[in-house]
Amino acid sequence: MNDRDTVVVTGFGPFKEFLVNPSWKAAQALKEAGLGEKFEVHSMEVPVSYVKTQQIITELWQSLKPKFAVHLGIARGSRVLLLEQSGRNRGFKDRDVCGFCPQSCMEGGPEKLHSIINMRAVSKHIKDTEMDVLPSADAGRFLCDFAYYCSLHHGHQRAAFIHIPSSGCLASADRLVPVLRPSSSPCSNNWRTARDMVTASQKRPPLEPSRGS
Numbered sequence: 001m002n003d004r005d006t007v008v009v010t011g012f013g014p015f016k017e018f019l020v021n022p023s024w025k026a027a028q029a030l031k032e033a034g035l036g037e038k039f040e041v042h043s044m045e046v047p048v049s050y051v052k053t054q055q056i057i058t059e060l061w062q063s064l065k066p067k068f069a070v071h072l073g074i075a076r077g078s079r080v081l082l083l084e085q086s087g088r089n090r091g092f093k094d095r096d097v098c099g100f101c102p103q104s105c106m107e108g109g110p111e112k113l114h115s116i117i118n119m120r121a122v123s124k125h126i127k128d129t130e131m132d133v134l135p136s137a138d139a140g141r142f143l144c145d146f147a148y149y150c151s152l153h154h155g156h157q158r159a160a161f162i163h164i165p166s167s168g169c170l171a172s173a174d175r176l177v178p179v180l181r182p183s184s185s186p187c188s189n190n191w192r193t194a195r196d197m198v199t200a201s202q203k204r205p206p207l208e209p210s211r212g213s
Contacts, residue, residue: 004040005067008060012073012143015048015097022166022173023072029173030070030180042066046147048097053147054105061154068158069151070180073144075163080132081179082163083119084139086112087149093141105149113152115160131179136163 011024031043089109095101120135139145151159
């Protein structure tokens with residue numbers, strides 16, 4: 001009997017000049033590296049399509065019933081990791097690969113949903129590893145924002161979204177994975193994103209969703 005908790009890690013599919021999206025490479029590498037013996041990691045590629053993204057994220061929460069989901073996307077022009085605190089339900093600005101742009105993610109849903117994880121606290125601890133990272137309150141009003149809101153909705157806020165640079169050393173899966181996965185030391189009290197986010201999410205009740213913009 002498998003008594004390990006399930007964690008899902010997603011990255012996006014091809015988009016514009018990215019025939020293989022760096023976020024998908026990082027998601028695959030994180031699955032291969034694992035999050036320790038207590039967690040079974042599944043990786044999923046999400047197309048740059050609003051409709052398909054909603055279908056896939058809804059299904060993963062319903063079928064896999066993960067304890068937590070970590071979503072990765074690229075932030076073009078950024079030189080740092082961005083830890084997103086919240087996803088927005090409306091205001092999407094750009095069309096997807098199918099030429100579609102929705103008015104909202106969840107009709108009648110609150111304007112914002114927040115992750116159960118305090119991204120500012122996580123970013124502070126990651127900075128101790130000399131990694132460039134910032135907390136963010138705006139996931140971009142495109143597929144990343146849409147996917148995050150959808151996951152926060154279905155996962156009762158047990159999700160995180162991490163924007164990675166599209167180029168440079170931080171876009172390398174080899175460079176990212178040691179930061180995204182936990183340290184090998186079982187005695188450390190520092191937060192290290194992926195596994196610590198999962199553990200923390202099991203200890204805290206969901207935050208109240210914001211109703212304002």
